[in-house]
Amino acid sequence: MKLYEGLKVVEFTTNIAGPTVGQWLAEYGAEVIHIERPVIGDDSRAYPPLVNGISIKYCTLNHGKKSVILDLKDPDGNKIARELCKDADIVLESTRPGVMDRLGLGYEAMHELNPRLIYCSVSAWGQTGPYAHRPGYDLIAQGASSIMYYNGDEETGPVKIFTEIGDQCGGLAGFAAVNAALYYRERTGLGQHVDISLVRVLASMSVKLDDLRILHKKTEKQGNQGSPLLCPYGVFKCPDGNWIIIAASNNALAFQFFRVIGREDLISDPRFETNVKRVEHQKILAPIMYEWFDKMGTIDNIEKALLEGGVPCSRVYSYEDVDKDPHYHEAGWFTDIPMPEEMTDLKARRIVSSPFGFSEMSPEYIPTKGFGAWNHEIIGELGYTPEQIDELQEKWKQAMAKN
Known part of the structure; x- marks a missing residue:
């Protein structure tokens, strides 16, 4: 029926x-x-x-x-x-x-x-x-x-x-x-x-007024680089011109990301030890991330390393990417x-x-x-x-x- x-x-x-x-x-x-x-x-x-x-x-x-x-x-x-x-x-x-x-x-x-x-x-x-x-x-x-x-x-x-x-x-x-x-x-x-x-x-879907009021922050634009509430959480450009999404939404995932990029020292860094601190210091963390991106070179290498390290991520798909993706098929x-x-x-x-x-x-x-x-x-x-x-x-x- x-x-x-x-x-x-x-x-x-x-x-x-x-x-x-x-x-x-x-x-x-x-x-x-x-x-x-x-x-x-x-x-x-x-x-x-x-x-x-x-x-x-x-x-x-x-x-x-x-x-x-x-x-x-x-x-x-x-x-x-x-x-x-x-x-x-x-x-x-x-x-x-x-x-x-x-x-x-x-x-x-x-x-x-x-x-x-x-x-x-x-x-x-x-x-x-x-x-x-x-x-x-x-x-x-x-x-x-x-x-x-x-x-x-x-x-x-x-x-x-x-x-x-x-x-x-x-x-x-x-x-x-x-x-x-x-x-x-x-x-x-x-x-x-x-x-x-x-x-x-x-x-x-988008308006959550008290999220930023509670944090005593203005509702500023974040652009592609991050989120006003989570870090590292955003869309980042790879050296080969492609874009990678990283969504480390809690401490465990953020610390796992630090391990993947070879910066375990950041786990105990007071600027990055909590999500609130990481959000506050996103502009300091961004160059560290891009240094690792440059070392990895391509979207394929970056995505592979992140996935193997258990960090939620995905490349940004075009229609053509969707068309050839094995999961969709x-x-x-x-x-x-x-x-x-x-x-x-x-x-x-x-x-x-x-x-x-x-x-x-x-x-x-x-x-x-x-x-x-x-x-x-x-x-x-x-x-x-x-x-x-x-x-x-x-x-x-x-x-x-x-x-």
Whole structure:
């Protein structure tokens, strides 16, 4: 049996964060009906790279879902949306707060229609507070959560994380929260509103105000060289241009690192005998570390010595490094997601699969179909004839052309 077999999800989402929640639900067996705007569809349909005019990003986020075109501002389209939600288990939406309420499709209206419904809203700033109605995307979440500020140094200034970490973590948080709400409903019979804010998710990961207050320190940038709380703990450049991560998070590991680099004398040095002291004297320790790096010469030699010495470490991977790494391959982390038939120049997209491992089930990767490919099946199940569905689609298309 599939994990979410029998669950019906109606998804009013676009871009990345909201669709990510639906992606994982679809991979594990839920029926996910992805509602898209006439003509334009989900914004991610335009995200590069495009192959044969089709976005592989869209196909990755929405494989296994059923694309249905509805004009929610039109009474007929709005009525169909309500009918779909009436017997749904989960609604996912990623509009700006207030939009779904104005359409009559907000949580209160849907809860009255279907008390068992789990209604998950994904937005930049959440559903409450003075910034709730501000527009926002991953980049804004990285900045407003303080992650971007500390990811960099005085020379580089704030540095964004390469991937859409706000969207991805927001999707992961939404997926986890929906599962918790499903468990609650199993016990009580009641659905509820799940509020996911991209800014809040990232801030919950990064903002620990009292850590530095207790230490009576300012929240200064650390750059790559270290941590304001642990030492030696950071990213360091090797003589061959590669980068090594060293994560000695306690005294035992720090002392083991000193042994590996041939400086056992540092263990009894009062400047380095405790973590607090090591953090205080990081700038003194750094040249000692780099002297050893220069002696070792290459990332291979440095990583080998540290691993053999029991010091937690890793080289910093590029995509190419990930692609050739034996652990990724042998652990079965790669997946080839099939692309739609219309994408003749690319049959599958190779990615690292969903971050869940279950002993009794595996995800299923079903290729996407065309824009609105499920209109007749899904809307037809509500009693509409093929002719009526075609007429509605044409009406909504014409309405979009006038706007």
